[in-house]
Amino acid sequence: MYTEPPARAGAASPTVHRVVVEERGSFCFAGCSCGWFAPGRRSRDRARRDAEEHLADPGPFD
Numbered sequence: 001m002y003t004e005p006p007a008r009a010g011a012a013s014p015t016v017h018r019v020v021v022e023e024r025g026s027f028c029f030a031g032c033s034c035g036w037f038a039p040g041r042r043s044r045d046r047a048r049r050d051a052e053e054h055l056a057d058p059g060p061f062d
């Protein structure tokens, strides 16, 4: 594990990836503070996995 530096408003800081899984009706969506989001999933587990995959490999959003 590593510790994230605290986000400072207005400062040039590296992209912070804070993932949330949101439920909307019967679908779950994983989204990240960097602007990334996953398509709706019927399974909360699947949405969580999307989130984990994003954190492991943020790709172009890094």
Ligand SMILES: [Zn+2]
Residues within 6 Å of the ligand: 016, 017, 018, 032, 033, 034, 035, 036, 054, 058, 061
């Ligand atoms: Zn992200």
